[in-house]
Amino acid sequence: MSNLDDDLGLDDLLTPRHKARLLHLLGTLGGTPVELVEEASEAVYPLEFNLDTLAWLKTELPVNQRRAAAQLFELLLFYAGKYRLAANLHLDVTEASYIELQQQNTALQASEARYKKLSEQLQQQVEEQVKVIEQTQQQLYESARLRAVGQLAAGIAHEINTPIGFIGSNLRVAGDYLDEFEVSQLVDGDSAGLFEDFRALLGESRSGAQRISNIVADLRTFSNIDQAEFSACDLNALLTTACHLLQAEHHQTLSIELNLDELPKLAGYPARLSQAFYNVLDNAAKALDEGGSIQVESRLHEGVLEIDIEDDGCGMSEKVLARVFEPFFTTRNVGAGTGLGLSVTRDILAAHHGEVLLKSQPGQGTRVTLRFQVG
Structure with a gap:
């Protein structure tokens, strides 16, 4: 009423x-x-x-x-x-x-709820765009790096292969001439020692020239020169090449033990896979204390290609381990690392339908397992 x-x-x-x-x-x-x-x-x-x-x-x-x-x-x-x-x-x-x-x-509360939801959606879109930008920056950085390595390897191959060929050929001819001269001449005791030293020098020179030639060949393999961009990849060969390059960078003082089983070839991008292997190996090398070593194993396990790269270095805490795949995250000093190594490696394996697994404890080293699905 x-x-x-x-x-x-x-x-x-x-x-x-x-x-x-x-x-x-x-x-x-x-x-x-x-x-x-x-x-x-x-x-x-x-x-x-x-x-x-x-x-x-x-x-x-x-x-x-x-x-x-x-x-x-x-x-x-x-x-x-x-x-x-x-x-x-x-x-x-x-x-x-x-x-x-x-x-x-009530209308004001409903309007506030709508604006709050819209704000959350906008914030989510901003975060997604930031991630896209970071990934794009990362890909651009790695693409530029790969192009730089490829150009460097191409330049080295062009500038070094020919003179190294000349040097190797000339050293072999010099060795033949030395043998002929030694046979044709009457050689006393002092001259015999001189011939032996000279022959040793020629042998060392030929060994050095062959070593340079091997490094150039590894660079060519690493940078995908003379290969199709997408092809059947020999993972063991790419892994061995990455190890050789890392050892060359450390002046052959780095201890790397290889235990590689026979693996089927994997369809993929050789240069990118080489980059992924090198990133993990480089991280392992930088984690080593003096006298440390790296163990590299490959195997086919239940239809999955597995590569273990394990070091006995400083290891990582759980806090660091939780962030290792974040772009630009690094525990090294400023200028000593970009923080992109493992992030790029994860993206490369994802592009090949693979995954990266890490196991580490402080003071007990780190094991990185790279897994690829076959077929």
Whole structure:
């Protein structure tokens, strides 16, 4: 029922206490008791409000005074009704304003929730874009590095192979001439020693020239020169080449033990796989203490090609191990590393449907396992 309903009863307009006080006052003024009754009878006068009879005023007063008392009562009821109407109107307006505020608050909360969700979505998109940018930077960096290595290897192959061929050929001819000269001449004891030393020098020179030739061949293999970009890869050959290059970089002082089983060829990108192997080997070499060594094993296990590269170096803590695949994360000094080695290796293996597994403890070395699915 609306608070503006004017169909009010006597109890709605006056409280029992007020009714009793009003009747007492009317009785005092008239000099005789006044009371309210619910049924018409003699010596009563109707009390009306909005054309409705609410009750009857009973008193022994003369008719004129009885009418005056009833009219006074009705006047008070009229103003009580107006007050009740104004109060109810104020209450309805207040409730309507409160409901409107509640609706506005609900709409505001819904709008805030939508904007919050939109903000979260935008933040997620920003994070995804940042990851894409980082990956793109990483790929550009590695592509530039591979191109630089390829150009370097091509230059070395072009500039060194020919003179090394001349040197090797000339050293062999010089050795033949030395043999002929020694046979054709009468050689005393002192001259025999001189011929022996000279022949040893020629042998060392031929060995050095062959070593340079082998390094150039390893660089050509490492950088994918003269090979199709995507081809059947001999993982053992790529792994051996990466080991040779790393040993050459460390002036043949690095101890690497190879234990390679026969493996089927893997379809892939030789230069990228070489880069992945070299990254892991380089990390292992930098983790070694003096006198440390690296063990490299390959095997075919239950249809999976596995390569283990294990060092007995400083190892890694769980905190470092949890972040090793993050781009640009490195524990080395500024300028000593880019922090991309393992991140790039993981991406290269992912491109070949492979995975990288790490196991390490501080002071107990690190084992990196590279796994490739066959077929």
